[in-house]
Amino acid sequence: MAQQVGEASRADARYDPHEIERRWIARWEESGLYRTDLSAVDRKYYNLMEFPYPSAEGLHVGHAYTYSGADTNGRYKRMQGYNVFQPMGFDAFGIHSENYALKVGINPMTLTQRTVTRYRNEQMGRLGCMWDWSHAVNTSQPDYYRWTQWLFLQMYKAGLAVRKSAPVNWCPKDLTVLANEQVIDGRCERCDSEVVQREMTQWFFRITEYAEHLLSGLDGLDWPEMSKRLQRNWIGKSEGSQLTFDLADGSDRISVFTTRPDTVYGATYVVLAPEHPLVEKVTVASQSVQVEEYRKVTSLKKEIERLSLDKEKTGAFTGGYAVNPATGERVPIWIADYVLLTYGTGAIMAVPGHDERDHEFARKFGLPITQVIEPPAEFAVDIRDEAYTGAGTMVTSGQFDGMPSEEAKRAITEKLQAEGKGEQKVTYRLRDWLISRQRYWGPPIPIVYCPEHGEVPVPEEQLPVLLPEVENFRPTGTGKSPLASVESFYKTECPVCGGPAVRETDVSDTFLDSSWYYLRYPSTEYDDRPFDAERTRNWLPVDSYMGGKEHIVLHHLYSRFVTKVLHDLGHLAFEEPFTRLRLHGMVTKDGAKMSKSRGNVVNPDEFRQQYGADAFRTYLLFMGPYEDDNEFSVSAVQGVARFLGRVYSQVDTREEYGSGPGADMRTLHRTITRVTSELDALRYHTSIAALMEMSNWISSARAQMTQAQLQSALEHLVLMLAPIAPYSAEELWHRLGREYSVHLQAWPVADEAMLAEAMATVVVQVNGRVRERLTLPAGTSEEDVTALARESAKVRPYLDGVQVRKAVWVPDKLLNLVVG
RNA sequence: GCCGAAGUGGUGGAAUGGCAGACACGAUCGCCUCAAAAGCGAUUGGGGGUGACUCCGUGUGGGUUCGAAUCCCACCUUCGGCACCA
Numbered sequence: 051m052a053q054q055v056g057e058a059s060r061a062d063a064r065y066d067p068h069e070i071e072r073r074w075i076a077r078w079e080e081s082g083l084y085r086t087d088l089s090a091v092d093r094k095y096y097n098l099m100e101f102p103y104p105s106a107e108g109l110h111v112g113h114a115y116t117y118s119g120a121d122t123n124g125r126y127k128r129m130q131g132y133n134v135f136q137p138m139g140f141d142a143f144g145i146h147s148e149n150y151a152l153k154v155g156i157n158p159m160t161l162t163q164r165t166v167t168r169y170r171n172e173q174m175g176r177l178g179c180m181w182d183w184s185h186a187v188n189t190s191q192p193d194y195y196r197w198t199q200w201l202f203l204q205m206y207k208a209g210l211a212v213r214k215s216a217p218v219n220w221c222p223k224d225l226t227v228l229a230n231e232q233v234i235d236g237r238c239e240r241c242d243s244e245v246v247q248r249e250m251t252q253w254f255f256r257i258t259e260y261a262e263h264l265l266s267g268l269d270g271l272d273w274p275e276m277s278k279r280l281q282r283n284w285i286g287k288s289e290g291s292q293l294t295f296d297l298a299d300g301s302d303r304i305s306v307f308t309t310r311p312d313t314v315y316g317a318t319y320v321v322l323a324p325e326h327p328l329v330e331k332v333t334v335a336s337q338s339v340q341v342e343e344y345r346k347v348t349s350l351k352k353e354i355e356r357l358s359l360d361k362e363k364t365g366a367f368t369g370g371y372a373v374n375p376a377t378g379e380r381v382p383i384w385i386a387d388y389v390l391l392t393y394g395t396g397a398i399m400a401v402p403g404h405d406e407r408d409h410e411f412a413r414k415f416g417l418p419i420t421q422v423i424e425p426p427a428e429f430a431v432d433i434r435d436e437a438y439t440g441a442g443t444m445v446t447s448g449q450f451d452g453m454p455s456e457e458a459k460r461a462i463t464e465k466l467q468a469e470g471k472g473e474q475k476v477t478y479r480l481r482d483w484l485i486s487r488q489r490y491w492g493p494p495i496p497i498v499y500c501p502e503h504g505e506v507p508v509p510e511e512q513l514p515v516l517l518p519e520v521e522n523f524r525p526t527g528t529g530k531s532p533l534a535s536v537e538s539f540y541k542t543e544c545p546v547c548g549g550p551a552v553r554e555t556d557v558s559d560t561f562l563d564s565s566w567y568y569l570r571y572p573s574t575e576y577d578d579r580p581f582d583a584e585r586t587r588n589w590l591p592v593d594s595y596m597g598g599k600e601h602i603v604l605h606h607l608y609s610r611f612v613t614k615v616l617h618d619l620g621h622l623a624f625e626e627p628f629t630r631l632r633l634h635g636m637v638t639k640d641g642a643k644m645s646k647s648r649g650n651v652v653n654p655d656e657f658r659q660q661y662g663a664d665a666f667r668t669y670l671l672f673m674g675p676y677e678d679d680n681e682f683s684v685s686a687v688q689g690v691a692r693f694l695g696r697v698y699s700q701v702d703t704r705e706e707y708g709s710g711p712g713a714d715m716r717t718l719h720r721t722i723t724r725v726t727s728e729l730d731a732l733r734y735h736t737s738i739a740a741l742m743e744m745s746n747w748i749s750s751a752r753a754q755m756t757q758a759q760l761q762s763a764l765e766h767l768v769l770m771l772a773p774i775a776p777y778s779a780e781e782l783w784h785r786l787g788r789e790y791s792v793h794l795q796a797w798p799v800a801d802e803a804m805l806a807e808a809m810a811t812v813v814v815q816v817n818g819r820v821r822e823r824l825t826l827p828a829g830t831s832e833e834d835v836t837a838l839a840r841e842s843a844k845v846r847p848y849l850d851g852v853q854v855r856k857a858v859w860v861p862d863k864l865l866n867l868v869v870g
Numbered sequence: 871g872c873c874g875a876a877g878u879g880g881u882g883g884a885a886u887g888g889c890a891g892a893c894a895c896g897a898u899c900g901c902c903u904c905a906a907a908a909g910c911g912a913u914u915g916g917g918g919g920u921g922a923c924u925c926c927g928u929g930u931g932g933g934u935u936c937g938a939a940u941c942c943c944a945c946c947u948u949c950g951g952c953a954c955c956a
Binding site for chain 1: 884
């Protein structure tokens with residue numbers, strides 16, 4: 051090879067990304083480069099990322115962002131010698147896909163298949179991600195949802211799937227009920243409609259049974275602190291006491307939950323939630339009209355109105371009385387909507403002297419206010435004007451007078467416990483997971499109702515209960531799924547007696563489909579079990595999961611719950627599905643989340659087509675810290691496109707090396723160290739910056755480099771680029787004359803000896819202000835640096851006539867002379 | 871109200887106790903071109919000075935330290951979560 055390849059080749063250096071992508075996609079496919087050998091279990095790395103749901107909009111920039119980062123991580127781990135399994139699939143059941151089908155008027159069975167194909171071939175297949183499609187899942191296919199139904203049956207057998215009547219959230223637009231987690235500020239998570247409360251009989255998963263496990267399991271996880279805090283918040287553990295107030299006539303008792311048992315002597319009335327089952331019993335005839343009226347008004351309120359804080363307290367007196375278990379006094383029983391049926395026991399003891407809400411209510415309705423806690427002098431308040439909610443000394447509390455209130459919490463509970471009227475109690479904010487949906491596009495809940503045998507689970511060997519293809523899949527709004535009018539579906543036989551019976555016609559929540567999909571991926575070839583025991587033992591739990599913050603109290607919480615249950619039932623050896631979780635930020639445009647209504651949606655395909663997949667990926671990762679929200683800038687994409695173009699040009703002109711004795715190659719080794727630690731921390735933007743600096747360094751140092759040095763520098767640059775820009779790296783590796791494939795190469799390791807700097811820049815400060823920079827051989831002593839500093843014309847004026855009191859010395863970095 | 875994160879050039883961001891603004895975008899000027907695009911090169915926090923230089927500067931005010939964007943306290947602003955949760 052001679053050196054005559056000159057400037058002409060630079061002009062040709064522009065590359066055609068599409069031609070290159072096409073070529074390498076074919077080669078990768080044909081050589082099975084991304085098919086993981088799941089039987090090789092040494093150094094396994096399960097690299098999971100959230101799978102998309104097929105919808106009208108197609109793949110958006112957020113997906114491309116998630117996948118670029120997660121794929122870069124997978125490729126990097128692979129080059130480090132891990133056997134990386136990186137599957138992908140489709141969350142194809144659910145309201146999104148169904149609403150899309152309703153909009154275009156095509157049956158979701160047909161439409162979803164079409165959409166999935168488009169996603170996979172036209173969009174996802176071109177991003178350059180190393181997905182192992184041979185293990186793809188599609189949650190809407192019978193071979194998948196058969197096992198979603200199986201999961202339901204395991205829950206059922208364990209007593210964790212129950213049918214019960216409860217106040218539930220109903221979305222008037224999507225015409226279905228929703229889980230608590232799917233209601234955001236009183237609105238439907240999907241369509242933003244205001245949710246209303248309805249009393250309905252529905253299937254629930256008893257996630258509340260696992261509240262404590264879900265809470266304590268968080269401690270050992272390598273998850274962002276923020277996500278743990280959100281889950282803890284959501285679970286909402288609250289420690290206190292449950293106390294009993296007998297009805298005055300002794301006919302029944304009211305349980306109340308309180309975190310302030312120390313204030314029980316000040317409980318001057320009791321409040322029941324309007325829907326509380328004892329309301330009818332305690333209401334006297336003369337009050338029944340008012341009570342009924344109040345209950346009616348409450349039931350018509352929307353969730354959002356009940357949640358708003360600044361409205362005035364309302365309520366009604368039942369005419370009934372209970373007995374304060376501490377004082378023995380008769381106290382009136384009221385109902386009010388500031389007490390929620392679904393939290394605690396649905397009833398409270400009201401202590402207006404020491405609770406702001408009770409205080410407000412008592413003032414409005416003229417109920418007595420008693421002080422039972424004496425605040426420390428500096429917090430003294432007039433209890434008639436304002437509740438005192440802090441700690442203090444017990445007063446007007448019988449034998450407990452004089453005791454610090456914190457101590458009295460336990461003492462009073464113990465005393466009442468001895469009398470059978472109290473106990474320590476932990477309450478959680480978490481509610482049971484409502485999984486019924488009155489929609490069509492989901493897995494039918496595998497239950498049969500028999501007049502003789504009642505509720506009967508479908509035997510496992512009869513699964514799947516197939517979702518029938520129907521003409522009219524429109525949601526009905528009647529509180530029943532469209533399947534309720536499909537006779538051929540719901541008419542069946544009782545599995546126990548063979549007599550005529552009907553099927554459950556609701557389908558299950560989409561979040562149930564996705565709560566276990568990571569268990570399915572490694573075992574897709576087994577059609578007789580949801581997940582193979584050995585495969586699961588070898589490949590799970592997931593080593594790295596990349597996802598969005600919006601799923602913390604939805605998908606991530608549900609997945610943890612399902613995993614814990616399957617563990618307790620003996621199906622899994624581990625209790626937590628995702629060892630390491632990382633949350634990517636959101637891609638914004640004009641400072642806001644992209645949405646059709648704002649009209650600020652960036653189409654990923656356009657950018658990919660214009661600049662190529664590599665430039666698109668590299669730009670997404672270069673925008674800013676991966677875990678932060680980042681603003682998409684149309685013009686900034688060109689910056690990385692230029693960078694990649696320069697690397698092509700550098701490779702194509704590699705015959706133009708220097709003739710001198712060789713260059714200082716330390717920059718290469720420093721870059722390896724830098725990029726390695728940045729990629730470990732998912733700091734893609736700074737790794738790319740380091741590669742840009744290295745490329746700039748090659749440009750300026752190549753005139754000094756030998757041929758071998760230039761070749762080595764370029765090869766290392768391409769190797770480190772491989773996880774980020776996979777097509778270009780493959781092409782450049784090929785142009786550098788190296789053998790297929792760059793993605794099978796080992797990640798470079800820096801030569802320790804080359805990391806030590808020959809020269810160091812020592813900053814000389816006088817009183818903390820920089821006065822001089824000295825470039826000296828590394829390891830120059832403090833004495834020598836001090837002598838040089840004193841001689842410096844820039845430093846000397848500041849030392850004239852003053853005493854150096856102190857010198858701070860940081861070797862090879864800094865000398866600070868403190869004078870005066 | 872409670873809990874948490876963040877505030878740095880015209881813009882995205884870098885630096886997590888030691889040279890503030892790496893790397894980019896944008897802008898200005900230049901080279902190349904008949905011209906443009908692309909590409910390449912230079913300059914680019916603010917004030918002052920012909921200049922070597924110098925002063926100011928990381929939301930605001932205080933503190934710790936030889937030294938603070940970084941640590942501590944208070945406040946302001948923005949964002950996120952929880953909230954009539956007893």
